[in-house]
Amino acid sequence: MKLLVVGGGGREHAIIKKLKANPSVETIFALPGNGGIAHDAVCVPIGAKEVSKIVAFAVENQIDYAVVAPDDPLVLGCVDALEEKGIPCFGPKKNAAIIEGSKVFSKELMKKYGIPTASYEVFTDLEKALEYVKTAPLPTVIKADGLALGKGVIIAETREEAKEALVSMMQDKKFGASGDQVVIEEFLTGPEVSVLSFTDGETVVPMISSMDHKRALDHDQGLNTGGMGTIAPNPYYTESIARECMETIFLPTIRAMKSEGRTFKGCLYFGLMLTPKGPRVIEYNCRFGDPETQVVLPLLESDLLTVMMAVTEGKLASTEVKFADKSAACVILASKGYPASYEKGFKLEIPADVWPHADVAGAKLDGDDLLTNGGRVVGISAVADELKDAIDAAYARAARVTFENRYFRKDIGARALKAKEN
DSSP: EEEEEEOOSSHHHHHHHHHHTSOOOEEEEEOOOOTGGGGGGGOOOOOTHHHHHHHHHHHEEESSSSOOOHHHHHHHHHHHHHHHHOOOOOOOOOOHHHHHEEEEEOOOOOOTOOOBOOOOEESSOOOHHHHHOOOOOOOOEEESSOOOTTTTEEEEEEHHHHHHHHHHIIIOOOGGGSSSSSSEEEOOSEEEEEEEOOOSSSSSSOOBBBBOOOOOEEEEEEEEEEEEEEEEETTOOOHHHHHHHIIIIHHHHHHHHHOOOOOOOEEEEEEEEEEEEEEEEEESSSSTTTTHHHGGGGGBOSSHHHHHHHHTTGGGGEEEEEEEESSSEEEEEEEEETOOOOOOOOOOOOOTTTGGEEOSSEEEEETEEEOSSSSSSEEHHHHHHHHSHHHHEEEEEEOOOBOOEEOOOOOOOTHHHHHHHO
Protein backbone atom coordinates (compact mmCIF):
# COMPACT_ATOMS: atom_id res chain seq x y z
CA MET A 1 0.00 0.00 0.00
CA LYS A 2 1.00 3.59 -0.61
CA LEU A 3 0.12 5.91 2.26
CA LEU A 4 0.06 9.68 2.57
CA VAL A 5 0.41 11.47 5.92
CA VAL A 6 -0.38 15.19 5.99
CA GLY A 7 1.73 17.16 8.48
CA GLY A 8 5.32 17.73 9.47
CA GLY A 9 5.85 17.53 13.23
CA GLY A 10 6.71 15.11 16.01
CA ARG A 11 3.15 13.78 16.10
CA GLU A 12 3.32 12.90 12.41
CA HIS A 13 6.71 11.23 12.87
CA ALA A 14 5.24 9.03 15.64
CA ILE A 15 2.26 8.13 13.44
CA ILE A 16 4.48 7.30 10.46
CA LYS A 17 6.75 5.03 12.50
CA LYS A 18 3.73 3.11 13.78
CA LEU A 19 2.18 2.83 10.30
CA LYS A 20 5.47 1.48 8.92
CA ALA A 21 5.09 -1.57 11.15
CA ASN A 22 2.32 -2.91 8.90
CA PRO A 23 3.92 -5.29 6.35
CA SER A 24 1.49 -4.24 3.59
CA VAL A 25 2.88 -0.68 3.62
CA GLU A 26 5.34 -0.11 0.75
CA THR A 27 5.77 3.67 0.79
CA ILE A 28 4.70 6.52 3.06
CA PHE A 29 4.69 10.05 1.70
CA ALA A 30 4.80 12.89 4.25
CA LEU A 31 3.46 16.29 3.14
CA PRO A 32 5.50 18.28 3.97
CA GLY A 33 7.28 16.14 6.57
CA ASN A 34 10.63 17.41 7.88
CA GLY A 35 14.31 16.50 7.83
CA GLY A 36 13.88 13.93 10.59
CA ILE A 37 10.73 12.39 9.15
CA ALA A 38 12.78 11.84 5.96
CA HIS A 39 14.45 9.05 7.95
CA ASP A 40 11.17 7.08 7.76
CA ALA A 41 9.13 8.48 4.85
CA VAL A 42 9.39 10.25 1.51
CA CYS A 43 8.96 13.96 2.23
CA VAL A 44 7.23 16.13 -0.36
CA PRO A 45 7.41 19.95 -0.08
CA ILE A 46 3.65 20.57 -0.09
CA GLY A 47 2.32 22.48 2.92
CA ALA A 48 -0.32 20.94 5.20
CA LYS A 49 -2.78 23.74 4.34
CA GLU A 50 -2.31 23.44 0.54
CA VAL A 51 -5.35 21.23 0.17
CA SER A 52 -5.67 21.35 -3.62
CA LYS A 53 -1.99 20.43 -4.06
CA ILE A 54 -2.31 17.59 -1.52
CA VAL A 55 -5.28 16.18 -3.44
CA ALA A 56 -3.52 16.49 -6.80
CA PHE A 57 -0.45 14.69 -5.42
CA ALA A 58 -2.59 11.91 -3.91
CA VAL A 59 -4.44 11.32 -7.19
CA GLU A 60 -1.28 11.45 -9.31
CA ASN A 61 0.54 8.99 -7.04
CA GLN A 62 -2.45 6.65 -6.62
CA ILE A 63 -2.45 6.86 -2.84
CA ASP A 64 -4.33 3.98 -1.20
CA TYR A 65 -4.96 5.62 2.16
CA ALA A 66 -4.37 9.06 3.68
CA VAL A 67 -3.99 10.24 7.27
CA VAL A 68 -4.69 13.94 7.81
CA ALA A 69 -3.06 14.68 11.16
CA PRO A 70 -3.01 18.46 11.93
CA ASP A 71 -5.97 20.65 12.83
CA ASP A 72 -5.63 23.25 10.04
CA PRO A 73 -6.13 20.94 7.02
CA LEU A 74 -8.94 19.09 8.83
CA VAL A 75 -10.79 22.36 9.50
CA LEU A 76 -10.14 23.40 5.89
CA GLY A 77 -11.81 20.22 4.58
CA CYS A 78 -8.83 18.19 3.43
CA VAL A 79 -10.56 14.87 4.21
CA ASP A 80 -13.66 15.93 2.22
CA ALA A 81 -11.49 16.89 -0.77
CA LEU A 82 -9.52 13.62 -0.73
CA GLU A 83 -12.60 11.44 -0.30
CA GLU A 84 -14.29 13.21 -3.22
CA LYS A 85 -11.47 11.79 -5.34
CA GLY A 86 -12.03 8.30 -3.95
CA ILE A 87 -9.11 8.29 -1.53
CA PRO A 88 -10.10 6.86 1.89
CA CYS A 89 -8.90 8.92 4.86
CA PHE A 90 -8.39 8.87 8.58
CA GLY A 91 -9.69 12.11 10.05
CA PRO A 92 -12.96 13.98 10.44
CA LYS A 93 -14.68 15.88 7.66
CA LYS A 94 -14.81 19.67 7.76
CA ASN A 95 -18.26 19.85 9.35
CA ALA A 96 -17.06 17.62 12.24
CA ALA A 97 -13.62 19.23 12.63
CA ILE A 98 -15.46 22.39 13.74
CA ILE A 99 -15.51 20.82 17.22
CA GLU A 100 -11.94 22.14 17.47
CA GLY A 101 -12.16 24.82 14.80
CA SER A 102 -14.65 26.86 16.84
CA LYS A 103 -14.61 27.02 20.63
CA VAL A 104 -17.96 28.78 20.49
CA PHE A 105 -19.42 25.82 18.58
CA SER A 106 -18.00 23.28 21.04
CA LYS A 107 -19.23 25.20 24.10
CA GLU A 108 -22.73 25.57 22.62
CA LEU A 109 -22.73 21.84 21.76
CA MET A 110 -21.87 20.92 25.36
CA LYS A 111 -24.52 23.29 26.71
CA LYS A 112 -27.21 21.90 24.39
CA TYR A 113 -26.49 18.25 25.17
CA GLY A 114 -25.65 18.55 28.87
CA ILE A 115 -21.99 17.61 28.58
CA PRO A 116 -20.13 18.86 31.69
CA THR A 117 -17.87 21.85 31.08
CA ALA A 118 -17.01 25.24 32.59
CA SER A 119 -19.68 27.95 32.60
CA TYR A 120 -18.99 30.62 29.98
CA GLU A 121 -20.03 33.69 27.99
CA VAL A 122 -19.38 34.46 24.31
CA PHE A 123 -18.42 37.94 23.05
CA THR A 124 -18.03 39.49 19.61
CA ASP A 125 -17.83 43.06 20.92
CA LEU A 126 -14.62 44.16 22.66
CA GLU A 127 -16.29 46.81 24.85
CA LYS A 128 -18.86 44.34 26.18
CA ALA A 129 -16.12 41.79 26.87
CA LEU A 130 -14.07 44.41 28.75
CA GLU A 131 -17.11 45.38 30.78
CA TYR A 132 -17.76 41.73 31.66
CA VAL A 133 -14.24 41.03 32.99
CA LYS A 134 -14.48 44.02 35.35
CA THR A 135 -16.62 41.87 37.64
CA ALA A 136 -15.90 38.28 36.47
CA PRO A 137 -14.42 35.95 39.15
CA LEU A 138 -10.62 35.68 39.03
CA PRO A 139 -8.71 33.91 37.68
CA THR A 140 -10.72 33.84 34.45
CA VAL A 141 -10.05 31.97 31.21
CA ILE A 142 -10.10 33.78 27.86
CA LYS A 143 -10.11 31.78 24.64
CA ALA A 144 -9.89 32.85 21.01
CA ASP A 145 -12.71 31.12 19.11
CA GLY A 146 -10.64 29.67 16.27
CA LEU A 147 -7.35 27.83 15.82
CA ALA A 148 -4.30 29.53 17.33
CA LEU A 149 -1.53 26.90 17.33
CA GLY A 150 -2.50 25.85 20.86
CA LYS A 151 -1.70 29.32 22.19
CA GLY A 152 -5.13 30.99 22.03
CA VAL A 153 -5.98 30.41 25.69
CA ILE A 154 -5.04 32.91 28.39
CA ILE A 155 -5.56 32.33 32.11
CA ALA A 156 -5.88 35.87 33.45
CA GLU A 157 -4.94 36.19 37.13
CA THR A 158 -5.78 39.91 37.26
CA ARG A 159 -8.28 42.25 35.60
CA GLU A 160 -5.39 43.96 33.81
CA GLU A 161 -4.25 40.63 32.33
CA ALA A 162 -7.81 39.92 31.22
CA LYS A 163 -8.01 43.31 29.53
CA GLU A 164 -4.64 42.81 27.78
CA ALA A 165 -5.71 39.37 26.52
CA LEU A 166 -8.98 40.70 25.11
CA VAL A 167 -7.34 43.67 23.40
CA SER A 168 -4.61 41.48 21.86
CA MET A 169 -7.15 38.98 20.53
CA MET A 170 -10.06 41.19 19.48
CA GLN A 171 -8.41 44.50 18.61
CA ASP A 172 -4.78 43.73 17.76
CA LYS A 173 -5.79 40.47 15.98
CA LYS A 174 -2.91 38.49 17.52
CA PHE A 175 -4.53 35.31 16.19
CA GLY A 176 -6.13 36.84 13.10
CA ALA A 177 -9.79 36.02 12.52
CA SER A 178 -9.63 33.42 15.32
CA GLY A 179 -10.09 36.30 17.77
CA ASP A 180 -13.22 37.75 16.15
CA GLN A 181 -15.17 35.92 18.83
CA VAL A 182 -13.91 35.05 22.31
CA VAL A 183 -15.12 32.72 25.01
CA ILE A 184 -14.71 33.86 28.62
CA GLU A 185 -15.18 30.97 31.01
CA GLU A 186 -14.85 30.05 34.66
CA PHE A 187 -11.48 28.87 35.90
CA LEU A 188 -11.60 25.21 36.90
CA THR A 189 -9.23 23.50 39.31
CA GLY A 190 -7.99 19.93 39.47
CA PRO A 191 -5.62 17.60 37.60
CA GLU A 192 -5.67 17.82 33.80
CA VAL A 193 -5.95 14.68 31.71
CA SER A 194 -5.64 14.14 27.96
CA VAL A 195 -7.64 11.25 26.51
CA LEU A 196 -7.27 10.57 22.80
CA SER A 197 -9.91 8.27 21.34
CA PHE A 198 -10.58 6.36 18.16
CA THR A 199 -14.15 6.78 16.94
CA ASP A 200 -16.06 5.84 13.80
CA GLY A 201 -19.06 7.97 14.78
CA GLU A 202 -20.81 5.11 16.60
CA THR A 203 -18.18 3.41 18.75
CA VAL A 204 -15.65 5.19 20.95
CA VAL A 205 -12.41 3.46 21.98
CA PRO A 206 -10.36 5.64 24.36
CA MET A 207 -6.60 5.29 24.16
CA ILE A 208 -4.30 5.29 27.18
CA SER A 209 -4.68 8.52 29.18
CA SER A 210 -1.76 10.95 29.30
CA MET A 211 -0.46 14.06 31.07
CA ASP A 212 0.96 16.96 29.09
CA HIS A 213 3.37 19.58 30.44
CA LYS A 214 2.40 22.84 28.72
CA ARG A 215 4.59 25.41 30.46
CA ALA A 216 8.04 26.17 29.09
CA LEU A 217 9.91 26.02 32.40
CA ASP A 218 10.30 23.60 35.30
CA HIS A 219 7.61 23.52 38.03
CA ASP A 220 5.02 24.65 35.47
CA GLN A 221 6.46 28.15 35.18
CA GLY A 222 6.90 30.32 32.08
CA LEU A 223 4.86 30.69 28.92
CA ASN A 224 2.41 28.15 27.54
CA THR A 225 3.91 26.02 24.75
CA GLY A 226 2.63 23.34 22.43
CA GLY A 227 3.85 20.86 25.07
CA MET A 228 7.27 20.19 26.62
CA GLY A 229 6.73 16.52 27.41
CA THR A 230 4.21 13.85 28.33
CA ILE A 231 3.73 10.69 30.34
CA ALA A 232 1.18 7.89 30.08
CA PRO A 233 -0.92 6.62 31.68
CA ASN A 234 -2.07 9.56 33.79
CA PRO A 235 -2.22 8.39 37.45
CA TYR A 236 -5.15 10.70 38.24
CA TYR A 237 -7.32 8.97 35.62
CA THR A 238 -8.68 5.99 37.55
CA GLU A 239 -10.91 3.21 36.23
CA SER A 240 -13.96 4.71 37.95
CA ILE A 241 -13.27 8.15 36.44
CA ALA A 242 -12.78 6.51 33.03
CA ARG A 243 -16.22 4.88 33.32
CA GLU A 244 -17.79 8.18 34.35
CA CYS A 245 -16.16 9.98 31.41
CA MET A 246 -17.42 7.34 28.97
CA GLU A 247 -21.00 7.76 30.24
CA THR A 248 -21.12 11.54 30.73
CA ILE A 249 -18.65 12.89 28.14
CA PHE A 250 -17.31 10.52 25.46
CA LEU A 251 -20.47 8.78 24.23
CA PRO A 252 -22.68 11.89 24.69
CA THR A 253 -20.23 13.91 22.55
CA ILE A 254 -20.21 11.37 19.71
CA ARG A 255 -24.01 11.11 19.83
CA ALA A 256 -24.38 14.89 19.93
CA MET A 257 -22.20 15.31 16.84
CA LYS A 258 -24.20 12.65 15.00
CA SER A 259 -27.48 14.32 16.03
CA GLU A 260 -26.16 17.60 14.61
CA GLY A 261 -25.45 15.90 11.25
CA ARG A 262 -21.71 16.15 11.93
CA THR A 263 -20.72 12.50 12.44
CA PHE A 264 -17.14 12.46 13.76
CA LYS A 265 -14.77 9.81 12.42
CA GLY A 266 -11.10 9.90 13.36
CA CYS A 267 -9.25 10.73 16.55
CA LEU A 268 -11.23 12.87 18.99
CA TYR A 269 -9.10 14.32 21.76
CA PHE A 270 -10.74 15.10 25.09
CA GLY A 271 -8.92 17.64 27.25
CA LEU A 272 -10.35 17.07 30.71
CA MET A 273 -10.15 18.68 34.15
CA LEU A 274 -10.87 16.41 37.10
CA THR A 275 -12.61 18.99 39.32
CA PRO A 276 -13.95 18.42 42.85
CA LYS A 277 -17.41 18.27 41.21
CA GLY A 278 -16.37 15.64 38.67
CA PRO A 279 -14.73 15.53 35.20
CA ARG A 280 -15.24 18.57 32.96
CA VAL A 281 -14.30 19.14 29.32
CA ILE A 282 -11.73 21.93 28.93
CA GLU A 283 -11.33 21.45 25.18
CA TYR A 284 -11.88 19.14 22.25
CA ASN A 285 -9.29 18.56 19.54
CA CYS A 286 -10.25 16.97 16.23
CA ARG A 287 -6.97 15.05 15.91
CA PHE A 288 -4.11 13.32 17.72
CA GLY A 289 -2.52 15.54 20.36
CA ASP A 290 1.12 16.61 20.19
CA PRO A 291 3.12 15.46 22.17
CA GLU A 292 0.54 13.04 23.67
CA THR A 293 0.77 10.88 20.53
CA GLN A 294 4.45 10.28 21.25
CA VAL A 295 3.60 8.37 24.47
CA VAL A 296 0.25 6.86 23.52
CA LEU A 297 1.19 5.19 20.22
CA PRO A 298 4.29 3.40 21.59
CA LEU A 299 1.89 1.66 24.01
CA LEU A 300 -0.48 0.55 21.21
CA GLU A 301 -0.03 -3.18 20.59
CA SER A 302 -2.64 -3.43 17.84
CA ASP A 303 -1.74 -2.49 14.27
CA LEU A 304 -2.39 1.25 13.80
CA LEU A 305 -3.27 1.06 10.10
CA THR A 306 -5.81 -1.70 10.76
CA VAL A 307 -7.45 0.39 13.50
CA MET A 308 -7.46 3.54 11.36
CA MET A 309 -9.06 1.73 8.41
CA ALA A 310 -11.70 0.26 10.75
CA VAL A 311 -12.54 3.82 11.82
CA THR A 312 -12.87 4.90 8.18
CA GLU A 313 -15.03 1.90 7.30
CA GLY A 314 -17.24 2.10 10.40
CA LYS A 315 -16.00 -1.25 11.75
CA LEU A 316 -14.38 -0.14 15.00
CA ALA A 317 -16.76 -2.16 17.20
CA SER A 318 -15.44 -5.43 15.69
CA THR A 319 -11.76 -4.42 15.71
CA GLU A 320 -9.39 -5.18 18.59
CA VAL A 321 -7.61 -2.11 20.00
CA LYS A 322 -5.10 -3.27 22.60
CA PHE A 323 -2.62 -1.30 24.68
CA ALA A 324 0.35 -2.55 26.68
CA ASP A 325 0.06 -2.51 30.47
CA LYS A 326 3.18 -0.34 30.70
CA SER A 327 4.18 3.31 31.07
CA ALA A 328 5.68 5.76 28.59
CA ALA A 329 7.44 9.12 28.81
CA CYS A 330 8.46 11.73 26.26
CA VAL A 331 10.88 14.62 26.80
CA ILE A 332 10.82 17.48 24.29
CA LEU A 333 14.16 19.02 23.36
CA ALA A 334 13.48 22.60 22.31
CA SER A 335 15.41 25.64 21.10
CA LYS A 336 16.29 28.00 23.94
CA GLY A 337 13.79 30.88 23.93
CA TYR A 338 10.83 28.82 22.69
CA PRO A 339 7.91 29.66 22.52
CA ALA A 340 9.02 33.29 22.08
CA SER A 341 12.10 34.05 19.94
CA TYR A 342 14.79 31.46 19.30
CA GLU A 343 17.62 30.71 16.86
CA LYS A 344 17.68 27.77 14.47
CA GLY A 345 20.01 26.18 11.94
CA PHE A 346 22.20 24.27 14.43
CA LYS A 347 23.43 20.76 13.69
CA LEU A 348 21.22 18.10 15.29
CA GLU A 349 22.90 14.82 16.15
CA ILE A 350 20.86 11.75 17.13
CA PRO A 351 22.75 8.51 17.87
CA ALA A 352 21.68 5.52 15.73
CA ASP A 353 20.26 3.57 18.68
CA VAL A 354 18.18 6.58 19.78
CA TRP A 355 16.55 7.11 16.36
CA PRO A 356 13.73 4.55 16.95
CA HIS A 357 12.74 6.58 20.01
CA ALA A 358 13.09 10.04 18.42
CA ASP A 359 10.11 11.88 16.94
CA VAL A 360 11.51 14.88 15.09
CA ALA A 361 9.36 18.01 15.21
CA GLY A 362 11.51 20.84 13.81
CA ALA A 363 14.48 19.97 11.61
CA LYS A 364 15.60 20.23 7.99
CA LEU A 365 18.21 18.46 5.91
CA ASP A 366 21.21 20.37 4.60
CA GLY A 367 23.04 17.82 2.50
CA ASP A 368 23.65 14.95 4.91
CA ASP A 369 23.37 17.20 7.97
CA LEU A 370 20.22 17.55 10.04
CA LEU A 371 19.71 21.14 11.25
CA THR A 372 17.30 22.52 13.84
CA ASN A 373 14.38 24.30 12.22
CA GLY A 374 11.79 25.00 14.91
CA GLY A 375 11.02 25.77 18.53
CA ARG A 376 10.30 22.18 19.48
CA VAL A 377 13.06 20.17 17.82
CA VAL A 378 12.68 16.54 18.83
CA GLY A 379 10.78 14.38 21.32
CA ILE A 380 12.61 11.47 22.93
CA SER A 381 10.44 8.69 24.33
CA ALA A 382 10.77 5.48 26.31
CA VAL A 383 8.50 2.64 27.44
CA ALA A 384 8.97 0.62 30.64
CA ASP A 385 6.99 -1.46 33.12
CA GLU A 386 7.15 1.36 35.67
CA LEU A 387 6.70 5.08 35.04
CA LYS A 388 9.90 6.10 36.84
CA ASP A 389 11.93 3.73 34.65
CA ALA A 390 10.31 5.13 31.49
CA ILE A 391 11.12 8.71 32.61
CA ASP A 392 14.71 7.81 33.48
CA ALA A 393 15.21 6.03 30.14
CA ALA A 394 13.74 8.97 28.17
CA TYR A 395 16.09 11.41 29.92
CA ALA A 396 19.09 9.10 29.42
CA ARG A 397 18.39 8.99 25.68
CA ALA A 398 17.67 12.72 25.54
CA ALA A 399 21.08 13.45 27.10
CA ARG A 400 22.73 11.84 24.07
CA VAL A 401 20.92 14.03 21.53
CA THR A 402 22.87 17.21 20.90
CA PHE A 403 22.43 20.59 19.26
CA GLU A 404 23.50 24.10 20.16
CA ASN A 405 20.91 26.10 22.11
CA ARG A 406 19.24 22.91 23.36
CA TYR A 407 16.70 23.37 26.15
CA PHE A 408 14.41 20.93 27.97
CA ARG A 409 12.43 20.68 31.18
CA LYS A 410 14.04 18.57 33.91
CA ASP A 411 10.78 17.64 35.68
CA ILE A 412 8.65 15.81 33.10
CA GLY A 413 6.61 13.23 34.99
CA ALA A 414 7.55 14.50 38.48
CA ARG A 415 3.95 15.44 39.29
CA ALA A 416 2.72 12.04 38.10
CA LEU A 417 5.26 10.18 40.22
CA LYS A 418 4.18 12.20 43.26
CA ALA A 419 0.53 11.37 42.55
CA LYS A 420 1.36 7.67 42.34
CA GLU A 421 2.92 7.83 45.81
CA ASN A 422 -0.25 9.24 47.38
